[in-house]
Amino acid sequence: MSTLEIRDLQVAVEDKEILRGVNLTVRSGETHAIMGPNGSGKSTLAYAIAGHPKYTITGGQVLLDGVDLLELSVDERARAGLFLAMQYPVEVPGVSVSNFLRSAVTAVRGEAPKLREFAKDLKNGMDALSIDAAFAQRNLNEGFSGGEKKRHEILQLELLKPKIAVLDETDSGLDVDALRVVSEGINRFRASGDTGVLLITHYTRILRYVKPDFVHVFAGGRIVEEGGPELADKLESEGYEQYTKATA
Amino acid sequence: MGLNEKPLSTLHEKASYDLADFDVPTGREEAWRFTPLSRLKGLHSGKAEATGQLVVQAFTPSGVSAEWVGREDPRIGRAYVPADRVSAQAYNAFEKALVITVPKEATPDGHITVELRGGGADGASYGHIVVVVEPLAEAVVVIEHQGSAVYADNIEFVVGDGASLKVVSLQDWEDDAVHVSHHHAQLAKDATFRSFVVTLGGDLVRLSPSVSYTGPGGDADLAGVYFVDAGQHLEHRLLVDHSQPHCKSNVDYRGALQGEDAHAVWIGDVIIRVEAEGTDTYELNRNLILTDGARADSVPNLEILTGEVAGAGHASTSGRLDDEHIFYLQARGIPFDEARRLVIRGFLGQLIERIEIEEIRERVMSAVEAELAR
Ligand SMILES: Nc1ncnc2c1ncn2[C@@H]1O[C@H](COP(=O)(O)OP(=O)(O)OP(=O)(O)O)[C@@H](O)[C@H]1O
Ligand SMILES: [Mg+2]
Numbered sequence: 001m002s003t004l005e006i007r008d009l010q011v012a013v014e015d016k017e018i019l020r021g022v023n024l025t026v027r028s029g030e031t032h033a034i035m036g037p038n039g040s041g042k043s044t045l046a047y048a049i050a051g052h053p054k055y056t057i058t059g060g061q062v063l064l065d066g067v068d069l070l071e072l073s074v075d076e077r078a079r080a081g082l083f084l085a086m087q088y089p090v091e092v093p094g095v096s097v098s099n100f101l102r103s104a105v106t107a108v109r110g111e112a113p114k115l116r117e118f119a120k121d122l123k124n125g126m127d128a129l130s131i132d133a134a135f136a137q138r139n140l141n142e143g144f145s146g147g148e149k150k151r152h153e154i155l156q157l158e159l160l161k162p163k164i165a166v167l168d169e170t171d172s173g174l175d176v177d178a179l180r181v182v183s184e185g186i187n188r189f190r191a192s193g194d195t196g197v198l199l200i201t202h203y204t205r206i207l208r209y210v211k212p213d214f215v216h217v218f219a220g221g222r223i224v225e226e227g228g229p230e231l232a233d234k235l236e237s238e239g240y241e242q243y244t245k246a247t248a
Numbered sequence: 249m250g251l252n253e254k255p256l257s258t259l260h261e262k263a264s265y266d267l268a269d270f271d272v273p274t275g276r277e278e279a280w281r282f283t284p285l286s287r288l289k290g291l292h293s294g295k296a297e298a299t300g301q302l303v304v305q306a307f308t309p310s311g312v313s314a315e316w317v318g319r320e321d322p323r324i325g326r327a328y329v330p331a332d333r334v335s336a337q338a339y340n341a342f343e344k345a346l347v348i349t350v351p352k353e354a355t356p357d358g359h360i361t362v363e364l365r366g367g368g369a370d371g372a373s374y375g376h377i378v379v380v381v382e383p384l385a386e387a388v389v390v391i392e393h394q395g396s397a398v399y400a401d402n403i404e405f406v407v408g409d410g411a412s413l414k415v416v417s418l419q420d421w422e423d424d425a426v427h428v429s430h431h432h433a434q435l436a437k438d439a440t441f442r443s444f445v446v447t448l449g450g451d452l453v454r455l456s457p458s459v460s461y462t463g464p465g466g467d468a469d470l471a472g473v474y475f476v477d478a479g480q481h482l483e484h485r486l487l488v489d490h491s492q493p494h495c496k497s498n499v500d501y502r503g504a505l506q507g508e509d510a511h512a513v514w515i516g517d518v519i520i521r522v523e524a525e526g527t528d529t530y531e532l533n534r535n536l537i538l539t540d541g542a543r544a545d546s547v548p549n550l551e552i553l554t555g556e557v558a559g560a561g562h563a564s565t566s567g568r569l570d571d572e573h574i575f576y577l578q579a580r581g582i583p584f585d586e587a588r589r590l591v592i593r594g595f596l597g598q599l600i601e602r603i604e605i606e607e608i609r610e611r612v613m614s615a616v617e618a619e620l621a622r
Pocket of ligand 2: 169
């Protein structure tokens with residue numbers, strides 16, 4: 001049983017205040033969807049939790065099972081059980097996918113996986129996400145299509161088995177088939193044990209595959225409305241206009 | 249606007265076997281302005297006496313000969329004429345030269361190794377090596393520099409018609425070594441030359457690889473990686489002189505620098521002369537600056553004297569480690585130091601991967617790994 005607790009989180013980028021007091025608790029077994037207009041600060045929330053150096057925490061706390069993540073380095077947060085699937089995964093030249101994944105799994109588990117076991121896990125994971133085996137030898141994210149990058153993020157999610165996963169627009173840029181494959185991966189992760197998911201999205205499309213327990217509307221750097229899955233449908237038909245007006 | 253007949257640069261005008269033709273450099277000369285002369289231990293001033301202990305050993309596969317010959321041997325100095333003061337000093341001071349010959353059409357089983365092991369940086373040593381690859385022969389030469397020395401030398405690679413030579417030169421010196429070296433390759437018609445330079449150790453290393461062509465169809469590829477630590481001066485000065493039509497050259501050097509006063513210098517000169525129509529050339533230097541206090545000077549220079557080139561370009565970049573790369577790796581639990589190593593290894597590894605012979609590629613990779621683990 002794990003809990004991610006975000007308390008009154010305030011974040012600035014280059015002296016510009018972006019997050020204005022975010023409160024949110026994600027427990028294992030729960031899936032939370034965050035929806036909101038462009039520029040409302042959704043990625044800022046994700047990156048700030050993960051510890052990206054560009055974001056300055058100006059107030060608040062982020063606790064994972066009582067441990068203040070904000071006190072930890074980026075890699076320590078990941079090893080504590082946090083995972084961030086990025087909106088725009090970066091290309092890292094010269095670092096092969098297999099080498100990267102082995103390093104990451106070793107770091108997170110605290111010991112090197114047995115070579116044969118790792119090879120098997122990797123192959124199964126790639127098969128399940130319809131990722132061609134040749135990707136293991138390619139450079140990390142280099143020349144991957146948008147959809148391939150997103151599948152590769154979910155592959156990492158499944159291999160690293162975090163406690164809490166933050167998925168930043170993992171659904172954007174996916175065609176219908178890829179969306180289904182990726183959603184199945186997320187659902188496997190949800191079913192795999194005590195795991196919580198914070199899913200950031202613009203569209204209700206993915207929520208038909210990955211059913212949220214809670215929906216939060218994000219606007220102007222904070223959560224402005226909360227509800228159950230029905231809130232997503234309301235957003236779908238009415239849009240964000242009422243919220244953007246209110247915060248402008 | 250007409251094209252010049254002669255290169256504007258005067259950097260490569262002078263060549264002579266006679267030491268007296270070269271003044272002792274002061275550091276103001278274009279060719280010497282980056283090199284800290286005070287750390288050359290007298291190699292440039294004639295004050296470095298040849299009392300050093302450097303052991304040179306050659307290991308050759310069958311069918312390849314290696315001979316130690318006297319200064320008067322006619323094979324010496326045929327392909328290369330010294331182009332600067334230290335080179336001329338070395339040319340005039342060596343006692344015996346190593347001549348390696350790969351006979352016509354030979355394809356020896358395995359590579360040639362030349363090991364140079366310095367026994368201390370007290371006295372200087374001077375050397376000369378000639379590698380002759382006769383027409384249609386193919387050879388691989390690995391040159392390994394280790395230990396400590398104050399050493400100046402010239403190496404001539406004479407690649408015959410349709411022949412192929414691959415050279416890996418590893419400068420894995422101890423911290424106090426000083427090494428100034430010229431590697432000149434002369435490519436006959438349709439000859440192929442591949443050079444891979446790895447410079448990791450030494451207080452001061454100044455290596456000048458150059459290429460000339462004596463017939464059309466020659467193809468030269470010069471790659472190099474270097475890792476500069478605090479206080480080290482590692483300088484690579486490349487010259488490709490296209491004087492024949494339809495030849496190719498490609499230069500790609502990459503380095504990483506870290507620590508106070510880590511200094512890398514890369515000079516990449518390519519001349520395409522009037523008669524070198526159809527030349528295809530590209531040169532690239534990339535530096536990864538890992539800490540404050542490290543400096544990379546990178547000067548590409550392309551002089552085109554003909555209107556008929558197939559392709560010519562150059563680029564030079566110097567940058568820091570990308571925060572986004574490090575963040576991505578750390579966000580997957582990989583600690584900072586390891587993330588950094590992965591990225592640097594990736595940066596240099598992309599070049600090292602091009603070494604075709606697995607054993608040598610792994611030897612080079614492990615030397616770089618050892619450097620990264622320091
Ligand atoms: N480096 C920066 N400098 C200045 N402003 C920035 C910087 N990075 C982000 N911002 C601003 O922060 C705000 C929030 O951006 P963020 O990426 O968190 O939005 P988002 O909700 O994820 O949007 P999207 O739906 O487009 O992904 C935006 O107004 C953006 O312009
Ligand atoms: Mg975003």
